[in-house]
Amino acid sequence: MTMTVHVDIVSAEQEIYSGLAEMVFAPAEMGEVGISPRHAPFISKLIPGEARIKVSETEQHSYYISGGLIEVQPHLVTILADTAIRAKDIDEAAALEAKAKAEESLADTSGKVDYAMAQAQLAEAMMQLRALDRLRKRGS
DSSP states (O other), rough: OOOEEEEEESSSSSSEEEEEEEEEEEEEETTEEOOOOOOOEEEEEOOEEEEEEEEESSSSSEEEOOSSEEEEETTTEEEEESEEEEEEGHHHHHHHHHHHHHHHHHHOOOSSSOOHHHHHHHHHHHHHHHHHHHHHTTTT
16 A cells, blocks of 8 residues: 555635645745655745645646745645645636736836836746646646
């Protein structure tokens, strides 16, 4: 029997996932982390990106998270995300529109644009689109 770890993904709005997994992947501040059952405890900041839950050899779930924290205990992984969306629920049209608007704002040379905000919006849209693309490539 394969060892598992309990995983909870929670956003400010709701619980997104709760269940057992063979492996968890998350975009930590210093790079992507892979967490297996009985992993050493740690806490880390998360950056915007894709969190993946490998439930079994044939089942995997992807989520876009906009940042937050991850707490790892030997038998429990908790992801506290600012925003979390199931990859399959991402609105591609809205992400493409947000990307276009952010790129347009960055191209504005009038000085009336908050460039840091535009860059953050562009990064978020790009990460959502990347999560969708990976989901499609896996055929999930």
